[in-house]
Amino acid sequence: MLLQSPTQTVMSLEAPNPLSLHIIHLLMLIKPATSGGRFRVLRTAVSFFYMDPTLMSLRSLQLPSVNTGFGGSADTRTKDLPALQSALLQLTQAGILTDEDSNGNGLNIMPVTCVRAAMLIRCNTLLRGHSGVCLELVQALLLLLRKGMTPIVPLRGSISASGDLIPLSYLAGMLEGNPDIRVRTSTSFVLSADKALELAGSEPITLGPKEDLGLVNGTAPSATLGCLAVHEANKILLLAQGLVAMSCEALLGKAENYHPFISSVCPRPGQVECSATILHFLEGSSLVQSLKEEDKFKPVELNSASDNPIIDIKSGEVYSGANFISSSVANGMEKSRLALQMVGKLLFSLSSELINPTLNRGLPPNVVADDPSLSFTTKLIDISMAAYLSELGYLANPVTPHVQSAEMHNQSINSLALISGRYTLQAADVVAQMCVAHLFAVCQALDLRVIHMTYLKALRTKLVSKVLPFLNGFDDQVAEGIYERLHETIVKSWNASACFDLQERCKIPSKETIPVLRDHLEEHEMHFVSTRPLQRDLENLAYPTFTQTRSEFFVKPPTKQFLGRASLGLYCFVREELGVHFHQGLVEHPGRKTSGKVNGRKKRTIGSWVSIIFTALTNDQVWGHLVEALGSRTCQVRLV
Structure with a gap:
């Protein structure tokens, strides 16, 4: 012995x-x-x-x-x-x-x-x-x-x-x-x-x-990096689900996409859990069309004797082996990076759709608050997202095929687990930057969506009072149907004219609405009355109604009352806890020779606002809001 x-x-x-x-x-x-x-x-x-x-x-x-x-x-x-x-x-x-x-x-x-x-x-x-x-x-x-x-x-x-x-x-x-x-x-x-x-x-x-x-x-360093990388990846995965819910609301999407039936016919555990979590996150939202009614990280490496030789504590015998190679950690890291790359691709697609006026259902290009001819709020965020995703794609490449024989061929086989873990943490950091860039953009989009919805609602009320004289003698139900058709025309033309500056954009709905009203009057053989004064009235109403709605929003944003669970938590975190407010456009640029403040707050570059969110994310300030949004649900999704 x-x-x-x-x-x-x-x-x-x-x-x-x-x-x-x-x-x-x-x-x-x-x-x-x-x-x-x-x-x-x-x-x-x-x-x-x-x-x-x-x-x-x-x-x-x-x-x-x-x-x-x-x-x-x-x-x-x-x-x-x-x-x-x-x-x-x-x-x-x-x-x-x-x-x-x-x-x-x-x-x-x-x-x-x-x-x-x-x-x-x-x-x-x-x-x-x-x-x-x-x-x-x-x-x-x-x-x-x-x-x-x-x-x-x-x-x-x-x-x-x-x-x-x-x-x-x-x-x-x-x-x-x-x-x-x-x-x-x-x-x-x-x-x-x-x-x-x-x-x-x-x-x-x-x-x-x-x-x-x-x-x-x-193998402690490799196991450590692996654990920390998986932990960061799991947090990012939860945040990504919250961002999907927020994007769904900003784009006026459908909760139907996350109906349990869809997952039940293709019951992959991760898909089932993610769809259930996103649907839960959308609860309480006024912006989405509602429904009608752990694979756990196995800590083997953390609890292994990974040196050599090792001792059998029962018999006292000494054995030589190769528990120190960390292949399982390396393989787990490779798969984790691929999963992170897929999350990054999803975020990139959501961000691109949110910023593109041909896809975002009426929001201005680059989700600007002022005229799109002079303001480009999130354009470089869009470009940055492409850069982040490209880097992420590079990092997703496997490390283990690059094994080299080392130390007099004594270490002819090795795992490169520590290197793979390092790159996985880098990948997690890149996806985190994509998350905060998208979070900035989606909060901007939600605010704009609420401004536009509030404006269109106010415009409909004023439209009724202006059109009422033309519909004397119509049955109430018929008149209500005409009002609804006119409002639908206004909404459609408003959404289709997102690339125009505000004054020009506000003229378009009236031009589209008048022909629809004429068609209804002729259909019911009503006495023809000139609609030119009505068109002028609608044009004169639209612009001041929007500017008034926007000004009232700047003073007291009502966005919170429209949001679902996850969007509410993340929105309040950004707007209230961090003080990253709705971006008002070119007036916010610190380099302009104007006042150094907007609504009493200091001007900052867009990068500075996004950096504030990123700093808070790296300090783990956001996760409590997501956990609160989960409520009684327990998120079981894990990457490995």
Whole structure:
């Protein structure tokens, strides 16, 4: 037996009801990674072995990478096991970090959330008892995690073959107090690892046999990026469903598209759930034509012993294998990026339809609030969406076919899971930018839709009073039918003239309406009366009615009362919580030599308004509104 006596342990979150982290689930990982958490080790139920260097030296046994060289150099032998631990860290701490990176501000470092989560996963793996490390090492890592200490870890350099060697070696370097390893504190101050240990009240650790491998030979970074990418993708998927509901309302669509029957005859679980969620989101909407009346992320990688060799805690036997290759994570990331690309394509199509006056059922080009000849509010958002989608299509390409044989052909097969996870997070970020760009545009479209509906309703009332003298002697029911036909003509001509400037557009409905009225008068053999005065009256009514409606809207927008569940939550989030108001057009441009404010608010570029929404999205401010819109429903849709 080459193993010291076992210790009984398990790790838990410090909470009112502590959760065993011997089995970690996705959501259990997200909170500690993003907002911190408290952890402790309980001496309870798991056997915990570590190597006895004295017995190993006496028996002259050879365990690959434990008392031999590493990887393709396993044909070398040494009895200086402590020095061998240092040699492994020396060879693995080979990532590229510039001075700016080392100060925590560069582009070549792994995000803090990923590093924190990787530390947590690695602790959970080590506590399973198969990795041959001492309990004190895990306790030291948890102490640093509690103190908010995270090493500056290079973003690149791992092929996810013998685990993610370079990223994890910087965790080990922090534990040994390497003065050339940089550590970020909870206050974002960066200092050397030896100083960080001193600040945390922890002593540098001298690694024993196998403990170096136990730390660096694992898949925690790949699993972390995979989990965070799936988490971001799932949030974006929920937001995309909300945006579909909003777009349906802005385009005066039909709730029928999401009728349960459609999914029941093609019962794919994702389709069933998405259509039910969107239909639920549309509840309460006055803009859509209403109906008449988890595939869960399986956290295998989070709870696996992924280093090599590993120890059977029942028999004490040591085995060599290849659990560290992370192929399942890599495959999951490839599929997630393809799903994100499809979500991006959907958002692009919705945005294009919303901005195009030939498709958006009467809204002005580029959903402008003023004259389309001088205002182009969302035109560059439309172009940007094409750029985002093109980049997303590139990112959707698979990473795994680019595997290269490495390390003296010892790592001839690898997964590139960490690289694939990085690109999946990039893809999620691109789709998030598409979401906020579309959210800005669809809020603009909803406001314009309400302005136009309110205007057409007011115009109908005035139309009745002007046409009434021409219909004396008509039966009330017949007269009402004529009013309805005239109103339909006005709406149709209004929707067809969206590309005209306002004054010209307001003249068109009257020109289209008069011939319809004449036809009805002739059909009923009524005495012919000149309709020219009526045409002039309607022309004179239309423009001031619209400007009055729009001015009243600027003061007190009534849009909220028309919206369904999701649209209401997202609209209020943008308009009220973030203060991104209805864009009034060219008057809003900060570069014009006019007042620096519009309705008392500061002028900003369109990019600045969209950036405000994006910042709020990245800070997770929007999700509460979507969860509230879900109500009692539980969204089960997951990407993998």
